[in-house]
Structure formats: C-alpha cells, structure tokens
Amino acid sequence: xxxxxxxxxxxxxxxxxxxxxxxxxxxxxxxxxxxxxxxxxxxxxxxxxxxxxxxxxxxxxxxxxxxxxxxxxxxxxxxxxxxxxxxxxxxxxxxxxxxxxxxxxxxxxxxxxxxxxxxxxxxxxxxxxxxxxxxxxxxxxxxxxxxxxxxxxxxxxxxxxxxxxxxxxxxxxxxxxxxxxxxxxxxxxxxxxxxxxxxxxxxxxxxxxxxxxxxxxxxxxxxxxxxxxxxxxxxxxxxxxxxxxxxxxxxxxxxxxxxxxxxxxxxxxxxxxxxxxxxxxxxxxxxxxxxxxxxxxxxxxxxxxxxxxxxxxxxxxxxxxxxxxxxxxxxxxxxxxxxxxxxxxxxxxxxxxxxxxxxxxxxxxxxxx
Numbered sequence: 118x119x120x121x122x123x124x125x126x127x128x129x130x131x132x133x134x135x136x137x138x139x140x141x142x143x144x145x146x147x148x149x150x151x152x153x154x155x156x157x158x159x160x161x162x163x164x165x166x167x168x169x170x171x172x173x174x175x176x177x178x179x180x181x182x183x184x185x186x187x188x189x190x191x192x193x194x195x196x197x198x199x200x201x202x203x204x205x206x207x208x209x210x211x212x213x214x215x216x217x218x219x220x221x222x223x224x225x226x227x228x229x230x231x232x233x234x235x236x237x238x239x240x241x242x243x244x245x246x247x248x249x250x251x252x253x254x255x256x257x258x259x260x261x262x263x264x265x266x267x268x269x270x271x272x273x274x275x276x277x278x279x280x281x282x283x284x285x286x287x288x289x290x291x292x293x294x295x296x297x298x299x300x301x302x303x304x305x306x307x308x309x310x311x312x313x314x315x316x317x318x319x320x321x322x323x324x325x326x327x328x329x330x331x332x333x334x335x336x337x338x339x340x341x342x343x344x345x346x347x348x349x350x351x352x353x354x355x356x357x358x359x360x361x362x363x364x365x366x367x368x369x370x371x372x373x374x375x376x377x378x379x380x381x382x383x384x385x386x387x388x389x390x391x392x393x394x395x396x397x398x399x400x401x402x403x404x405x406x407x408x409x410x411x412x413x414x415x416x417x418x419x420x421x422x423x424x425x426x427x428x429x430x431x432x433x434x435x436x437x438x439x440x441x442x443x444x445x446x447x448x449x450x451x452x453x454x455x456x457x458x459x460x461x462x463x464x465x466x467x468x469x470x471x472x473x474x475x476x477x478x479x480x481x482x483x484x485x486x
Contacts, residue, residue: 121185133158140186149206153199191378192449217439221257222249231297232311240431247369248318250442263358269295322359371458377471392426396437404476413469
C-alpha cells in the first residue's frame, strides 16, 4: 500500500487520483467515515460536495476535518486494508461493517467419545479438526456426505449411550456405519476409523487413493481382474469425493498461501501471505534492478523464511479466513492464489512466474533499461 495522503480543508480533491483505493474522512465528532472505492476522486467528491446529500451531512470544513487515502490497485489489497482501517477506527469492528459471512468448514468432532462430522461456521478450541473453507454450506454438506460414504463413521447427532438393544439406523443396516450405538464395535476400533477420516482430510484424499491404487495393482498382478475392477471403481469414487473440496480447503492449521499483487509504486509489487489461517501485513517486493545478483527465487526464499503467523483470537482468525473466502470465491478475485501447507512446500516457481507476469502487466517491463 502507498503511504496515506492527507487532504485538509478547503478540500482540493483534484490531487486525489481517480483510481481504486481506501479512505478515511475524519470528523470533528464521532468515529471517522471509512470507505473503499474503485474511483477515489469521484467518490470523495460525492461525499464532500456541499451540494450533495452526503456533503450536507458531513459539512466539509465544519464536521469533516480531514481526508486520508491510500491507493489499492488490487481487490485483495484493498479488502485487507479496508478491514484494518475499520478495526482501527470503528468500535463495532470490521466484520459487521463489511458484512463478512463466516467461512464454512467441515469439522470432525474428536472431543466426542464417538466422533462424528458436522458442517459449521464456528471455529472452536479443543480437539475438533476443521477442514475448509468451502464456498458455501451446500458445497460443504455435499463434500461431507460424499466423504462419509467412504468411511463407517456415524451420521447421527445424538449423544450416544451404546447398548445392545439400541434400535440403530438405516446406515448401520447398509454397512455404512460401525454401529457404535449397538456396541458392535469397541471404542478403539471406532477411533481408528475416525483417525482414517482425519488422515483423508489432512492429505486431501491421497491416503485413501494410494491404498486403493495399491490394492488394485495387487489384484491385477494376481490376475484377479474382477477384484481389480472393484478396486478401480472405488478409486474413482474416492477421487470424485476428494475433488469436491476444491482448491482452497485445507486443515485449519495448514491453511496457508500467497498471492502476488500489483502496487501503485513503480518497481514494487505486493505479496499477500496467509499463514495458518492468519493474514500477515502486505510484503513489499522490489522488482527493479538494485545492483544485487540475487535471483527472484532466492529473494522470495529469504522473504518467506522471515515470516511467522501472528497470534490471533479465534474470532480474529475466523474473520481473516472469511476475508480470504470472500475474495477467493467472489467475482473480484484478480490474482492467482498459491496455496501451501507449510513453509517447506511453498511453490516458489509458481510465485516467480506470478511476479514476472504481474510486473509486466502493471509496469510494462520487469526491469528498468
């Protein structure tokens, strides 16, 4: 982001560029007015013109005492800065002002003696395993149901009191549940099945795909082609279920990624980084020749080794993930999101390509002649 520019009465708005940005109108009384717009000068003129309804309310020079603005050429940078400014200036906080919709997760409730899954928008402490975010509750529910068809985890919501005379349910009769309610399985056996489910989510389906592929190959080597066909059909079902999580969903503690963004400053790009579900301040990345012989890859690696996730409350982390989901699933996504699960598997080559493309698009050339 560019440093904030300040305009004081009499408001000469001709110096404000008609470009995307965020702004704060400071008032003599009450909290400042914080906004974000695609056309900064036009929006400020509408708000501060004495002839407009907004201008008569803000009374430039009398109630409105100063304007600060920052350019934000990318939608993600503008959204993140708007969120920061609202948290800084509004006692309500940013979530309500931005009308943030909480991100949707599939949770495995491991604190339950007999773990089950649920679709939820609430993060919680403890031993629940959260996987997401999903675009909406419908997408999360479909993924949950398709994945549960691959395991024998219960789907009932009751707090189980297992007993041999428990009536059970249709899923137990169909062999889709281990029937813990009827004491058909020990707690250790059921916990092992729940652990397989968590492993499936941690690996985004790879754990089950690999075991099914290995069983299919063994059957084929033994010339048991009918069994190999059945294992291949199961492999296809697993792949289809795993694909429903989309490109963004990940375990909460591994929800990390980066996006290369344009900057209004010549010779500089911004890199937006999320680590473990928490946004970091935008990182400035110079792309002009500096006389140093370090490659883009080396400079990127140096940048990321210095980063660490901030300490957030659950509410703050929920808001940060909601910002990611709003941008990623919305029509305003204007950059490639490069997910990674840890700093050991950051896709540096893809980020270098993004840097080159973004610099060429925003500034016409990567280096000054």
